[in-house]
Amino acid sequence: MSFPEFAFNNVRRNLRAYISYFLSSAVMVMIFFAYSVFIYHPDIFHSDFGKYIATSMRIASYVIYLFSFFFVLYSISAFLKARNQEFGILVILGAQTRQINWLIFLENMLIGVSAIVTGVAGGLLISKLFLMVSTKIIGEVELSFYWPVKALIVTSSAFMLLFVIVSLFTLLFIRKKKVFELLKGSSMPKKEPQVSWLLSIFGAALLVTGFVSVCGEYSKNTLMTAALTGIAGTYFFYTQLSVIIVRLLKKNRLFMWRSTNLIRISEMSYKLKDNARMLFMVTVVTAIACMVSSVLLFMSQSNRELYNHSPYSLVYTVYDSNNDKPDLMPITDEIKAHGADYTELKIELLHQLFTLNADTKGIDLLPVSKFRLLSEQAGLPGIQDVSEADAVLILCQTTNVQNYKDFANASLQAKSNLKLTVKQTVNTDILPFGQFSSPFLVVNDTVYKKLQQDPDISKVTRYLYKVPAWDGSPPSLSDPEVIAGTKLFEWNQKKSKEHNWNYGLFSRGENYQSSKQTTSMMSFVGVFIALIFSISSASFLYFKLHTELNKDQRMYQAMSKIGLSPEEMSRAATTQIALLFYIPVFVAIIETLAVVVPILHGLNQTHIMSPILMTAAAFTAVQTVYFLIIRSRYVRSLRKIMV
Amino acid sequence: MDILQVKALSKVYPGKVTTHALTDINFSIEKGEFVGIMGPSGSGKTTLLNVVSTIDEPSSGEVLINGMSPHQMNKGELARFRRRQLGFVFQDFNLLETLSVAENIVLPLTLDNRKLSEMDSLLQQVADRLGITDILKKRTYEISGGQRQRTAIARAMITSPAIVMADEPTGALDSNASRNVMESLERINQQDGTTLMLVTHDPLAASYCSRIIFIKDGKLAAEIDRGESRQAFFQNIIDTLSFWGGNSHELSGVRV
Numbered sequence: 001m002s003f004p005e006f007a008f009n010n011v012r013r014n015l016r017a018y019i020s021y022f023l024s025s026a027v028m029v030m031i032f033f034a035y036s037v038f039i040y041h042p043d044i045f046h047s048d049f050g051k052y053i054a055t056s057m058r059i060a061s062y063v064i065y066l067f068s069f070f071f072v073l074y075s076i077s078a079f080l081k082a083r084n085q086e087f088g089i090l091v092i093l094g095a096q097t098r099q100i101n102w103l104i105f106l107e108n109m110l111i112g113v114s115a116i117v118t119g120v121a122g123g124l125l126i127s128k129l130f131l132m133v134s135t136k137i138i139g140e141v142e143l144s145f146y147w148p149v150k151a152l153i154v155t156s157s158a159f160m161l162l163f164v165i166v167s168l169f170t171l172l173f174i175r176k177k178k179v180f181e182l183l184k185g186s187s188m189p190k191k192e193p194q195v196s197w198l199l200s201i202f203g204a205a206l207l208v209t210g211f212v213s214v215c216g217e218y219s220k221n222t223l224m225t226a227a228l229t230g231i232a233g234t235y236f237f238y239t240q241l242s243v244i245i246v247r248l249l250k251k252n253r254l255f256m257w258r259s260t261n262l263i264r265i266s267e268m269s270y271k272l273k274d275n276a277r278m279l280f281m282v283t284v285v286t287a288i289a290c291m292v293s294s295v296l297l298f299m300s301q302s303n304r305e306l307y308n309h310s311p312y313s314l315v316y317t318v319y320d321s322n323n324d325k326p327d328l329m330p331i332t333d334e335i336k337a338h339g340a341d342y343t344e345l346k347i348e349l350l351h352q353l354f355t356l357n358a359d360t361k362g363i364d365l366l367p368v369s370k371f372r373l374l375s376e377q378a379g380l381p382g383i384q385d386v387s388e389a390d391a392v393l394i395l396c397q398t399t400n401v402q403n404y405k406d407f408a409n410a411s412l413q414a415k416s417n418l419k420l421t422v423k424q425t426v427n428t429d430i431l432p433f434g435q436f437s438s439p440f441l442v443v444n445d446t447v448y449k450k451l452q453q454d455p456d457i458s459k460v461t462r463y464l465y466k467v468p469a470w471d472g473s474p475p476s477l478s479d480p481e482v483i484a485g486t487k488l489f490e491w492n493q494k495k496s497k498e499h500n501w502n503y504g505l506f507s508r509g510e511n512y513q514s515s516k517q518t519t520s521m522m523s524f525v526g527v528f529i530a531l532i533f534s535i536s537s538a539s540f541l542y543f544k545l546h547t548e549l550n551k552d553q554r555m556y557q558a559m560s561k562i563g564l565s566p567e568e569m570s571r572a573a574t575t576q577i578a579l580l581f582y583i584p585v586f587v588a589i590i591e592t593l594a595v596v597v598p599i600l601h602g603l604n605q606t607h608i609m610s611p612i613l614m615t616a617a618a619f620t621a622v623q624t625v626y627f628l629i630i631r632s633r634y635v636r637s638l639r640k641i642m643v
Numbered sequence: 644m645d646i647l648q649v650k651a652l653s654k655v656y657p658g659k660v661t662t663h664a665l666t667d668i669n670f671s672i673e674k675g676e677f678v679g680i681m682g683p684s685g686s687g688k689t690t691l692l693n694v695v696s697t698i699d700e701p702s703s704g705e706v707l708i709n710g711m712s713p714h715q716m717n718k719g720e721l722a723r724f725r726r727r728q729l730g731f732v733f734q735d736f737n738l739l740e741t742l743s744v745a746e747n748i749v750l751p752l753t754l755d756n757r758k759l760s761e762m763d764s765l766l767q768q769v770a771d772r773l774g775i776t777d778i779l780k781k782r783t784y785e786i787s788g789g790q791r792q793r794t795a796i797a798r799a800m801i802t803s804p805a806i807v808m809a810d811e812p813t814g815a816l817d818s819n820a821s822r823n824v825m826e827s828l829e830r831i832n833q834q835d836g837t838t839l840m841l842v843t844h845d846p847l848a849a850s851y852c853s854r855i856i857f858i859k860d861g862k863l864a865a866e867i868d869r870g871e872s873r874q875a876f877f878q879n880i881i882d883t884l885s886f887w888g889g890n891s892h893e894l895s896g897v898r899v
Contacts, residue, residue: 257746257753257762266741558737561698562751562798563726565719642718643698 003099007106017082017546020539021075022115027535028068029119029159030126031528035061036151037127038134041143050143053134053521060525064532065158067285071536072166074281075543076108080170082547105167112163116156123155124148137521195243203236215598223599230591234283237587238276243269260572263559267576275544279584282537286588287595289530290615294596296523297611303515307474310434310508311378313342313481314465314488317436317504320458326503328463330491338480340469345373349440350451351458354412354420363407364440364460365391367448377466378432383424383442392424392442396431404439416454418447433462434506474516475509485510534619538626541580545634553641560642569642570635577634581627582620589616645707646806646838647672647695652704654690654861664690665861668704672806677832677839679852681884684844687861689810692842696729696808697721709805726751730799730807730837734814736791738783738798745770745779748797755802769797772835773827789820793827800831806838807831813848825851846884850877859887 011018035057044050080087090100131143210230213222246269250256256265272279314335318326328344335342349364366374368386371394375382383392393407408425412418420443431437451457470481485507492505556569564572592612600608654665664687672678682688693699695706697713706714713724731737738747745766752762770776773793778786783794792812799807809828813821829851831837843849850873857865864887869876 254759257749257759259754259756262742262746262750262753263739266739266746270741555739558733559739559750560722561696561725561731561733561737563722563724563729563754565722567719568722568754 003103004106007103007110010103011107011110017079017543018111020542020546021079022111022118024075024532024536024539025068025072025112025115026118026122028064028071028532029116029155030122031532032061032064032068032159033120033123033148033151033155034127034130034528035064035525036154037123037148038130038143040148040150040154041131042146043143049517049521053137053525056522056525060529063529065162067532067536068159069162069166070281071539072112072162073169074278074540076166076170078543078547080104101171104171108167108170109163112159112167116159116163119159120152120155133524137517137524195240195247197244199236200240200244203233203240206230206233206236209233211594214595226595230595231284234287234587234591235276235280238272238280238283242272242276246272260564260568264572264575267572268579271548271576271580275580278540278544279580282540283584283587283591285533285537286584286619287591289533290588290592290612290619291596292526293523293530293615293618294592294612296519296526297615298596298600298608300516300519300523301611303512303519304474305429306431306435306515307508307512309429309431310506311430311432311466312434312464313467313470313508314463314485315434315436315504315506316463316465316492317433317506318461318463319502319504320460331463331465331488334484334488335465335467338484340467340480342465342467343377345377345464345466347374347462347464348452349460349462350448351460352414352418352451354414356406356410356412359406361403361406363404364438365443365448365451366440367445368442369445371442374432374464377464378430380428380430380432381426383426386442386444388444388447389419389421390423390444391420392426393422393439394442395425395427395439396437397427397429398431398437398439401439407439407441416451418451420447433464434508435511436462436504436506470509474512477513479509481507481509482513486513534622537584538623538630541626542630544580545577545630549634549637553638556638557641557643564642566639566642569638573635573638574631577631578627581623581630585620585623588619592616644674645671646674646676646709647840648705648707649695650705650707652691652694652706653702654687654694654699655702663861665694665701668858668861668863670856670863670866672838672840674838675832675836677829677851677853678841679849679855680840680842680858681844681846681849681855681880682858682864683884683887686859688842688844688858690861691858692808692810692840695840696731697725723755726754727802728805730802730804732792732795732799732807732809732812734811736783736788736795736815738791738794740783742783743779744775744781744783744786744794747783747794748779748801750798751802765801769801772800772831773797787820788816789823792816792820792824796824796827796831800835800837804837806840809839809841809843811843811845812841813843813845818847821845821848846877846880849880855880855883857883857887 038044039054039057039061041054044054087100090103127148128145131145135143206229210226210228210233213229214226246265249265250269256262314331316326316328316331332342332344347366347370349366351362352365353360353362368383371380371383374380380394386392391412393404395401395404395408407422410422412420412422414420420441422441452459467481470479475481489505489507489510492503496503496505552573556564556573560566560569589612592615596612597608648671649668652665652668653663656662656664668691680688680691690699694701697706700714705712709728711724711728713721713728716724725731739750742750748769749762749766752765766779767776770779773796775790775793775797778790778794783791786794792815796807796809796812799809812828813824816824825848828839828841832839832853839852841848841852849855850869853869855867856863857867865883867876867879867883
């Protein structure tokens with residue numbers, strides 16, 4: 001048996017232990033490769049959006065690479081720890097450190113190279129699909145399959161480098177140990193998990209700080225504080241708080257000395273503490289994936305809402321308008337070119353400053369007569385008559401609605417001796433001016449006319465186009481509303497640029513489709529990262545259970561002799577595995593709720609819960625699949641040894 | 644009254660070469676007896692213990708414990724039967740190192756969901772009997788081998804089982820701890836009337852029994868009773884072993 005053969009046999013015969021690590025590494029290589037195939041595609045630079053996607057994929061591939069580094073490092077050091085005894089025997093038999101290092105290096109490279117080969121092969125298989133899906137999202141250029149030589153070279157050399165560096169790193173771990181410690185290996189009796197009250201309180205304080213800072217004013221700094229304290233607090237939660245919780249449980253003998261609880265709970269305290277670092281990593285990774293997916297899901301949901309709540313297909317806005325009519329021909333011509341009927345509504349809004357609670361705040365004003373027209377067409381709720389002394393506040397549910405809530409039931413005072421009392425407030429989901437909407441006041445026509453004469457007042461004119469043929473559910477890329485909208489949007493960009501950005505055009509369809517493209521592209525890129533995170537966290541758990549299987553088998557066999565039935569074993573083992581699998585997910589979900597809800601609430605986004613709950617459900621479902629597979633394998637191998 | 648009845652018991656391991664581990668074994672143990680099973684390596688004593696203690700299935704024949712036939716029970720019934728009727732003491736203790744001594748001892752009772760007050764009083768009783776009251780709060784890695792084995796005996800005793808089966812309980816202990824453990828077993832046998840079955844190849848340990856059954860090549864070979872003097876009994880054991888072992892210096896490694 002030559003030395004490389006020895007290394008090869010070690011890997012081959014330990015395949016069950018290595019399999020999940022190998023598969024996760026292969027998946028990482030595969031996805032990295034698929035991204036590279038896209039990034040280095042020769043046709044990608046023909047499209048602006050394609051370039052944009054390529055950039056975000058490049059960032060995503062950096063994330064994957066960084067994560068892979070830590071994943072491989074952690075996995076390999078865990079493998080080595082489980083094999084301490086074996087190395088001790090080798091040392092006693094007279095193996096030199098150099099030889100053991102060489103053995104470890106060979107083994108690591110063997111797994112690494114096979115993971116690269118498998119990953120690239122898998123990547124080649126899925127890259128056609130990958131290109132097809134991305135083409136569909138970009139919707140412009142057809143990205144055909146090509147022979148990705150550059151991607152191949154980049155992927156394999158990058159990961160080769162990664163495996164070499166990690167292998168060299170891990171050699172440092174093993175060198176420090178004494179032969180005695182190596183030989184004793186994992187058979188040394190385990191001390192009861194230690195905790196420090198000081199650290200636990202510190203951990204709890206960190207978590208509270210994180211939550212408080214996220215609830216306060218939204219800014220980059222608070223977000224940073226929240227992230228740092230949250231992550232550190234999670235770490236202490238696992239290493240300290242979990243042990244304390246179990247210890248308190250143990251104090252309660254009525255609960256503890258009952259059925260299999262004694263085995264379950266005491267094993268749990270060891271498993272939690274032993275795996276604290278791993279559970280911490282899984283939690284952080286899951287929480288990040290969960291937060292990002294919640295936000296993405298939320299974005300796509302609010303995009304759909306913006307479309308559904310915009311009654312007008314096109315809103316053309318002229319800022320600082322004089323009385324001369326702008327050129328509206330391109331708009332109407334474009335609508336007519338698609339054979340659609342339309343109605344045009346011109347609305348002139350006055351922006352008036354008011355003194356309110358010792359503050360100066362501006363708001364748009366609209367005369368009652370125009371509002372009646374608008375509300376009839378747009379489906380806004382009707383209002384009662386407005387006298388010269390009062391006004392009606394129309395609160396559209398926009399992101400800035402919070403700033404206008406003070407106007408409700410307020411007495412307003414303007415410079416020009418104008419006094420208004422807001423007597424009615426109308427809440428509505430409808431956004432009459434689409435993206436440009438903002439809460440406004442409806443005033444008596446006479447008041448409005450008087451103000452119109454004021455030379456200092458700023459005026460905004462909006463031309464609203466209702467196209468009945470285009471109303472309904474959100475359009476697809478090929479629908480006339482989107483085609484016309486895109487064309488007009490580009491026309492306006494060009495024209496507005498020449499006129500000091502004095503013109504704004506909102507096309508409901510164009511806006512919907514371009515936001516949709518962005519979010520679906522981000523989800524497309526992100527879903528693979530979430531997949532990697534989720535697979536690798538399952539891999540960590542699988543490996544942990546695998547290394548502990550022998551010990552658990554011995555324990556359960558002894559227990560079975562003193563009368564533990566297979567069902568009781570199955571129940572005890574299932575609880576243990578379930579806790580390992582679900583604690584990180586539930587902590588991650590709680591953290592997501594604690595972070596995302598206050599942030600989105602600060603931006604006055606209402607329907608927050610459903611995207612978060614959907615993401616949480618998805619993560620729980622995926623975790624359940626892993627849990628069921630691993631649990632059934634685990635319990636089956638335990639059942640075998642039950643006598 | 645017979646606690647254990649073994650009738651025409653045979654155990655065959657099928658395979659390329661069929662192994663007859665046990666052939667037509669018949670014996671019984673009465674309530675309150677302390678019976679030793681001895682025999683040279685490979686004679687089938689561990690197989691016998693495993694079959695009798697329901698860990699292994701017999702190929703033919705019958706085992707009755709307290710009049711019940713455990714080999715006809717399903718797994719759940721069997722587990723309950725073990726935890727109520729049988730006590731086990733192993734060579735390597737099989738204590739859970741994640742639990743304290745007290746928790747290890749009450750484990751079979753907690754599986755049965757007994758009342759806390761009942762568990763506490765039983766624990767006190769059995770710990771007193773075995774002289775381990777002082778170490779109840781300790782963890783298993785903090786105590787000596789002899790103390791561990793006495794903890795294991797306490798765990799086997801606490802359910803007041805019909806019979807306690809001990810598999811080489813002194814195998815991993817030094818002579819002092821061995822004596823201590825054997826005296827503990829003798830005490831629970833004499834004072835509580837616990838029925839004991841002991842498998843060992845240590846003649847000194849065996850000399851604490853009241854009766855010894857020798858097996859060789861899977862068959863019953865001899866049976867001797869203790870009588871009055873332990874010294875004479877010990878010599879008797881050595882003689883019988885050398886006779887049935889075939890070759891007396893084979894045993895010279897054993898303490899003589």
